[in-house]
Amino acid sequence: MADFRNILMVVNPISGGEEKEDLIKEVRQAVEKNNYKFHLFKTTGENDIPKIKEEIDQVQPERVLVVGGDGTVKIVAEALFHKDLPIAIFPAGSANGLALNVGIPENRKQQIEVAMGDHFTNLDVLQVNDELCLHLSDIGLNAELIKNYESASIRGKFGYLMQSIPTLVRSKYPYEYEVEIDGKVYNHKGIMLAIANCQKYGTGAKINPEGRHDDGKFEIVIFKNLDITEILGTLREDVKFNPDFAETISTEQAIISCKTPIAFQIDGEFIENTQKIEVKIAEKSLKIAVK
Numbered sequence: 001m002a003d004f005r006n007i008l009m010v011v012n013p014i015s016g017g018e019e020k021e022d023l024i025k026e027v028r029q030a031v032e033k034n035n036y037k038f039h040l041f042k043t044t045g046e047n048d049i050p051k052i053k054e055e056i057d058q059v060q061p062e063r064v065l066v067v068g069g070d071g072t073v074k075i076v077a078e079a080l081f082h083k084d085l086p087i088a089i090f091p092a093g094s095a096n097g098l099a100l101n102v103g104i105p106e107n108r109k110q111q112i113e114v115a116m117g118d119h120f121t122n123l124d125v126l127q128v129n130d131e132l133c134l135h136l137s138d139i140g141l142n143a144e145l146i147k148n149y150e151s152a153s154i155r156g157k158f159g160y161l162m163q164s165i166p167t168l169v170r171s172k173y174p175y176e177y178e179v180e181i182d183g184k185v186y187n188h189k190g191i192m193l194a195i196a197n198c199q200k201y202g203t204g205a206k207i208n209p210e211g212r213h214d215d216g217k218f219e220i221v222i223f224k225n226l227d228i229t230e231i232l233g234t235l236r237e238d239v240k241f242n243p244d245f246a247e248t249i250s251t252e253q254a255i256i257s258c259k260t261p262i263a264f265q266i267d268g269e270f271i272e273n274t275q276k277i278e279v280k281i282a283e284k285s286l287k288i289a290v291k
């Protein structure tokens, strides 16, 4: 067991629609049993980033445990960016893509062992316009689906499916993407362009099989306008990635421009319709406890 004195646990009480009191109790017991001080912060959905920053300044934790989905991990990562402070993830969202990519176990006892342990991975963090991206961002059809799903009243897989048809009908794909890397300009047409720091979406769909989260690089994956049903299948289910309908570029920075504003999402959250995205990498800048 590591020797740390204060531990801060950040819990999103609403993520994944799950009740979290049992988990909090179990983790608190494990922490206190080892004579460490346990501090709890519950997110409210309002100004959480500055509030977590304040909490970190007050508590001076040596580790931050995060209970939530990708959105909650992103909020915590924004709050401790450029601080040398490790996090541990307890996946508890409707999408837990980052936890899946770094191999957080599903079993709670093992999750507690990982959270208290001494094994870490150093995740590259992408700076995408003014936001951080921890695993996958995209511009095009998938982001449009997320936007329509977020505003729909029906949740779950059925809601997602219900949104797929009108989104496909209304969408103006193929989109034209201009990708600028080190002063060189590449023009592509496609139904979506993904900015991938890791290999998989939270659904398990592997769109970037060669990607590594700690290699100082990210991949731009452009899905060409081929078989839309196959592409949707690849995004939603664990269908094997078919390289015939995608082109991958590995890089450390890029500027992506589009002729018209296109839907854009980061780590599963719709951001806005945008025409320009600048991506930089902050190499190995988030330390995460792993198995």
Ligand SMILES: Nc1ncnc2c1ncn2[C@@H]1O[C@H](COP(=O)(O)OP(=O)(O)OP(=O)(O)O)[C@@H](O)[C@H]1O
Binding pocket: 012, 013, 014, 015, 016, 017, 043, 044, 045, 046, 068, 069, 070, 071, 072, 073, 092, 093, 094, 095, 268
């Ligand atoms: N107490 C709260 N009430 C309402 N929203 C909250 C609260 N705490 C955090 N949030 C919001 O929850 C979102 C993050 O949720 P997260 O992605 O971790 O879980 P999720 O179940 O996967 O959510 P979603 O399905 O909405 O993506 C952020 O938008 C954040 O602002």
